[in-house]
Structures are given as structure tokens and as C-alpha cells.
Amino acid sequence: MKDIKSEAQDCKVQVLVCTNERPPGKSCCHKLGGQDFYLALKNRLKQEGLYNTHWVTRTGCLGFCNDVGTTVAIYRQGQSTQWFNEVTAADMDSLWQEIVRE
Numbered sequence: 001m002k003d004i005k006s007e008a009q010d011c012k013v014q015v016l017v018c019t020n021e022r023p024p025g026k027s028c029c030h031k032l033g034g035q036d037f038y039l040a041l042k043n044r045l046k047q048e049g050l051y052n053t054h055w056v057t058r059t060g061c062l063g064f065c066n067d068v069g070t071t072v073a074i075y076r077q078g079q080s081t082q083w084f085n086e087v088t089a090a091d092m093d094s095l096w097q098e099i100v101r102e
């Protein structure tokens with residue numbers, strides 16, 4: 001096992017976006033735009049030059065499945081984790097403000 005703490009120290013914020021896909025008939029973030037939201041957020045971080053300090057990761061089920069939108073968690077060094085669900089493309093700007101706040 002290799003300790004990569006020094007390699008990961010540039011990460012100030014890590015955003016997890018559920019893109020989990022479940023069988024037909026069951027709610028899942030993949031069907032509700034999770035993958036598109038993940039890609040849009042990843043592109044915005046690149047465009048804004050924040051990709052090295054603000055990481056975005058797609059995940060499996062985060063345990064908050066619903067019929068409205070995807071589940072997102074924001075981890076920030078030294079602060080409590082923020083959790084959001086029912087996130088849709090319309091929420092990108094408000095979620096972005098949460099991601100880039102100091």
C-alpha cells in the first residue's frame with residue numbers, strides 16, 4: 001500500500017456526484033441526469049481553472065435515491081460535509097456557489 005497524502009494535498013474540495021444506474025423500474029441518479037451533471041460540473045471546473053484544487057468524482061449509490069434528481073456530497077477540508085439530493089441541471093449555479101465558496 002502506498003500513502004498518497006502528499007499527492008492529494010492540493011485537493012481543497014471534493015465533490016461526489018452519484019451516477020449510479022439501477023435496473024428498469026427503480027429510481028436512480030443515472031436516469032435523473034447524474035452523469036450529465038457530473039460532466040457539466042467537471043467541464044465548468046476545467047473552464048474556471050479550479051480542476052486541480054476542486055475535484056469531482058462520480059460514484060455509485062450514495063443512499064439517497066429519489067425520483068427527482070441526483071445526489072451530491074461536497075467534502076471541504078476541515079468542514080462538515082454538505083449533502084444535497086434531488087439535484088437537477090437547474091441547480092448547477094446554486095450548487096456551484098456552494099462548491100467555490102471559501
Ligand code: FES
Pocket residue numbers: 018019020021027028029030060061062063064065066070071
Ligand atoms: S442511485 Fe444515486 S443516491 Fe441512490
